Amino acid sequence: MTPGSALFIVSAVLCLAGAVTTVVSRSPVRAAMGLLGTILGIALLFLKLRAEFLSAIQLIVYAGAVVVLFVFVIMLLGTDAGSEPESEARSKIAPPLAGGMFLAFATALFGLLGGAIKTPTAFTVPSPDHGTIEAVGTEMFQNTLVPFELTTALLIVAVVGAIAVGRGRQGQKPNQRVIKNPQDFYVGPVMERDNVSQPEPKESV
Amino acid sequence: MDIFPTNDFTLLAVILSFPLIGAFVNGVFGKRLGKEAVTLMALSAIGVPFLASVATFSKLLDIRAVQHAAGAGSADHVEQGARLYWHAWDWLDLAWTGGETTLSVAFSVDGLSGIMALVVTGVGFLIHVYSTSYMADDPGYHRFFSYLNLFIFSMLVLILGDSLPVLFVGWEGVGLCSYLLIGFWFQDDANAAAGKKAFLVNRIGDFGLLVAMALLLRYTGSLSWEGIEANSGNLPNQILKVWQMPEVLAFSFLPDWLLLNEPTIATLIGLCLFLGCAGKSAQLPLYVWLPDAMAGPTPVSALIHAATMVTAGVYLVCRLSFLFVLSPATMFTIAMTGALTAVFAATIAFVQNDIKKVLAYSTVSQLGYMFLGVGVGAFTAGFFHVLTHAFFKACLFLGAGSVIHTMHSRIHDTDSSQDGRNMGGLRAYMPVTCVTFFVSCLAIAGVFPLSGFFSKDAILIGALTNTVSSSGGVHDAFVWPEWAGSVLFGMGLIGAVMTAFYMARLYIMIFEGDFKGWSIVAGWKEPEGHDHHDDHGDGDEPIDGPAPHESPNAMTAPLLVLAALAAVSGLLSAHDLGTHWLDHWLDPVFANALGNVVTDAEAGSMVPYIASAATFAGLGGAYFVYVMRGGDPARELAEKVPALHELIYDKWRIDELYDELFVATLETLAEVSIFLDKWVVDGIIARASAGVVAGAGSVLRLFQVGRVQAYAAAMVIGSVAFAGFFLLPHARVQLNGDLSNGQYELVASPGLGYQYSWDLDGDGEFAEDDFADKNTANIRLNTGKTVEVGLKVRNAFGLIRTVTIPLTRPDPSADETETAGVQGRATGQLADIEGRQR
Amino acid sequence: MNALRDAGIEMIPYLIAFVVGYLMPWRKEWFERFAVGSVAALSVAFVLGLWPDKAVEVAETRPEEWGHLLNLIVFLPLIAAIAVVFLPRQSPKLLKQFTMVVLGVDFLASLALLGVPMSEGWHFQYVTEWVPSLGIRYHVAIDGISVWLVLLSTLSTPIALHVSFGSIKKRTKELCFAFLMLHGAMMGAFVSLDLFLFFVFWELMLVPMILIIGIWGGVEKIKASYKFFLYTMAGSMMMLAAILYMAWVFHSIEGYWTFDYLALKRLVLPEDAAFWCFAGFALAFLIKVPMFPFHTWLPDAHVQAPTGGSIILAAVLLKLGTYGYIRFCMGMFEGPAWEASATLAGVAVAGGIFYGALCAWKQSDIKRLVAYSSVAHLGFVMLGLFSGTHAGVSGAIVQMINHGISTGALFLLVGVIYDRRHTRQIADFGGLAKVMPVYTALFVLVTMASVGVPGTNGFVGEFMVIMGTMVSDSLGRHATPAAVGASFGVILAALYMLSMVQRVFFGPLNNPKNEKLTDINSRELVAVAPLVALIFVFGLFPNILLSRMNDSVGATVRHLAEGRIAYEAHAGATTAKLRPKRGGPWEAGHPSPPQVADVAVALNAGADK
């Protein structure tokens, strides 16, 4: 049992546990912590796989930003936001059915593929700076510069989009009547159950 | 210097253009020009063409005189008659694989149309003069004269046209004008309906003419008179094979001529043309529009429905006489229809009280006589009756018009002002109208010296003696029945008696006895004591409405002229008095028509005396019934058999029959087609397809449940299926090579990272681990041997599928058909073998 | 020096565009005008850049004919339609005048077409490459048949627009845009000789018609415009398939791509392929005509369309179906056309003339009645085409033009009373003659033309069709019954028209609302006058029409007969054959195989390797 394989086992367990808690837990906060666990586990694995830069990025971006964002939003909406609505007899069988089928497929697929692998492929000995920031940097700025620039554009668009969507309608001119009822934002065809104040649009002859 | 050369006779342009200009000016500027200008325009528009027609006629006379002088020597010389042409412009040209002909707007006048032009413009002019005062106080004065001028123009186009299409232009033009004139007082729905009815029935006739023109174009290649005459020679020999009459339907029991199972083209064309003539000249099947046409003003009835338009049919038959005689069947049909119409219309005229209706039915009956005449081949006699009828019938109508005019001033209701029962004793009040009416009555009855006698006798002689023989028509099975002569003559005689009777009745009803018109004025009180009859002059005037008075000169002058013409015109061709001018005049027109007509002269010698006897019998009878017995026998007969009287009074209820038979079927057809259109045609193509699309749409809508996860699940299932297809190996083998030498080649379908191992000798075990990349294998089989070829396929993921392909080589020693069958099945099987899974 | 001059000339279109943009009245500050001007200049530059400059003058245009006349006639309205969009919406008067001026210029240009005697061969032919790799060419030309249809539409569009300006007050800009685009598309369809180009114009024509029916129509306008669109679209899909198949067959034989009519005309397809291609084309055109089973869109479209729309729909759009049949069905599929003519003639007589007349008789709505009468009249036209004789075909073309004039005038007059009473039900009228004498006179006159009284134009067409049908040999023994049936249609025509006239005009005036109706005003009179005049001119002097279309109809009939013989000779084969080139005037403008040099990148070059 070399320290490397021990590291692998620990991080694998960490990842799986995190994943399971994310999927199963009732409260979203605990799910977020599960996700954090998985991310840390993968960061560890990155280290084992000689991808320091990536594990750093993983920690900074994923652990630092994305999970924090999730927790922030959960707190904003209130931890009970996702509670099951009272009596909604939403067809109970659709999601579990889908999940079950997917599980069946996944096991069949991996079993099938696993069985087919006769000879495990070992790792090759990498060059010394494999995975370091210099190597990733040179690769990124030489061969894959265009995707890099496109990613920057993507990020800007995402930021602007997030702000626009997140801010909602407050951006109206000051004399705009303050919207007491959130339903008013929504001008599209309204479901019966949401039809609180919207008069039924007159059917044009 | 001949300013009007024969082949470019521009005088015709003058004759034609004046009425057209008159119609246009009156129609468009009439209201602004005022009554006097309209009258001047209208009269000149007809007067000038009349003078031009007279000039044309004189030129024709000169040419005939020259020909006569030139040919005086030889006895058998037949003058070929004069014909003056005027070619206006090329109208259109028809070309087809069979030939090419140019239809030009060309006019020509010869003996026949010369006389017709004279009649049309002459009588037309008189009627125009008459209507200036008859329609004096009508608001639509200018509109009336515009239509009347347009009518004269169309009539002139009809008779002066040099080809059938130009005649057709005039033909429908007069139909249009009669529609406008009958429906002149359009405020009253009945008049408009009468106009429409006239136009539609005429249109049915025009349908016949159109078909005849089409047939003529196809079988003679031309539509002008000369063209048709030139190559109408072999018409009787051609048969129209549209559909073979199946034997079982051949009604063999019917006489051949009735069945017309082999109609020659000549008969077909003749019958179609006659359908046109029947429509226009109100013969039996299509006469229903003429009595209703009395809804128009009386001068219209006089001009159109007595003198000119209705005779167009007879003119056409005379013009194409050479075509009609080619088919005795057609001639017989014309003669029989004419005779039947004469008798039938006369019966209805017996009981009518409205004097215009009586005259209308008498016109129909007289037209029947004309068609009887031309039907039996006596074309000159028929045309002569057209002439004389134009005069006395116009005079009768105008006389009736002046009577109605005065009655109208007494009571402003059109129906009662035309009802004969309100009249009587007008002889005292309207002497001129009475005399002219009397002369015309005698003329139409056929009293000796007057024109009616001569023209009707000529027809009766013709009916008795003429037979039309089919000159060499191979296929025309019809032979002129020998009983035809006596039957036609008999019907003609009965018609003559009836005509004399009802005309006398009409005269007596209007002019004899005492005036029954006092009481019709509302609020009139019978002046007590004295008898009106004898103190009409000096007694106190009846309380309301002016006493009947003689019509103004503008109305009586034409009456006198027409009455004189009616009396004198008989001399044109009075055989008994030895004058045969009209026959010689028209000989060239009917020259080659009379070839087919056989007349045995001496049988007709007694006819004039029999005819006069018939006439006097009719007149005496009427005098006896209505004057000596004051109309009692008629009333008793009416009470004795009221149903028959009612039936005849309702005009044998023919109109109702047509409504029931034709109009009703058309209406149901229209209803059905509208329903069909809305629900079946539209239903299938538009509504059904829309329904299908909507239905499919609503089915697919069920799948959109709206929840993200449901869609995600569907996506997962889809990807699973997709992945499955790609991951699992497939083994499909294509086998080609030809069966004869047993050399086959098996080709397995390629795939992603596929490797194959074959077991060619069918013993079941495969070369264990040599999964080579080669996917083809060759195998040799000798005859009749079968082998199970095995194949293992391994894909990239190492999954293996085994397939066995049964191969059999047919044994050629089996019989031929079997091999062919097998061959077919084998190659089919060869092409795509889906092996059985082991 | 002349380089500078050339550059100057080169700059002219941009300068004009800039000036027009600059002078646009609706912007006050100068820099806004400058901006609009530069945008206009740029757009012109863009369009010119797009324009294929290599004018491959394949056919030697005749010296006396100006090559670009047809381009002017086709593209002036289209460009004007785009220009109208830039004009200010607030001043309808400017829009109206601009549109009428453009249509007037277009009419004058089309009059110039008459300057040249339409002798054998194509006239005013203009050919340029459009999509060289696919062999699609911008090939426009005109001959005796299409010259009159072009003139008919350049005459009726301004009249229709003039009338609709009187009655339609809202959305004038869209109205002008729709009519100009419709006019341009129709012109294009009539003159294009490249099947692809024809298809483009054929589809382009639908869009403005949908707008016209959809925006200014009656109550159920949307449903009617859908129905109209779907019917024509379904048909043209079949046609597109047939076009593509034939182009592919031609390519497989000759090796190069072309969609040119003259080239595809030489194709002799095997029996079943020929039948199906013919069926595809025929379906598209028979729906448009409309022929019996596919006619139900016409009454709905007419009833819901505004007056102007109805006039154009009746006068020109229906003629595209019949023109298409002459040009493409009888032009390219002589064999199947010959064989199918007997059955189709039966459908034309029974389904068109009888059925149309019977349906028309009991209609309660005037426009629906006149729509069914169009079905009947076009039954005559199709019968003339199926007869396949010179007389029949020229009669059909004359009937097409006359139907356009008389039915256009009828719809115009119906529009007159619709604008006053806003109802089309016959029962609402009665005794109008007393109140509107001039209008009644005009209506009766046009009715006579529609019914086909000799002396008016209606008669000439029907007469020639009946004569042509009787002497036709493609109809064989069905010729006589078809001719008799057609002549019987003459009676039914009188029946339904006169009964309508009597119910509307004659009889007592009992409806109080009709008493105050004003007679026809000057605007409407100006619109209807040319049509009424033409009714008599073409009625008395049809040779004006016939003399010009003689050669092309003769050629069509001759080619029909030759094509049939070639088709029957080729009957047994399973692969297509290409007839040798005839040469002569009718083949001028035939596409030549592209030189290898300029098609290096061509699709087929690659495909062939």
Next chain:
Amino acid sequence: MLPGSVVEHYLALSGAIFTLGAMGFLMRRNVLIQLMSIELMLNAVNLLLVSYNRVHAGNMTGQVFAFFVIAVAAAEAAVGLAIVLSYFRIRGTVQSDEADSLRH
């Protein structure tokens, strides 16, 4: 061979994580949890990318690609959460079942 020394182990691990993520997305109705399970799936893919880059160590494309995946995931998370925020403002809940008004 030791655990972690052969790429197939990483393959199995990332497969498991991916499956869990997918099941989470399909089964849970809370939108936030669904977003988190998407992140799980993305992480699993990243792991696989990096591990196979270790197998073919010639160039760094695997890791660079993983980097881009992270960037995209971050953007996606941001926008996703913004949408969840406004969705909550309208619906008052983050149940993904509520958002089915685009059904008909």
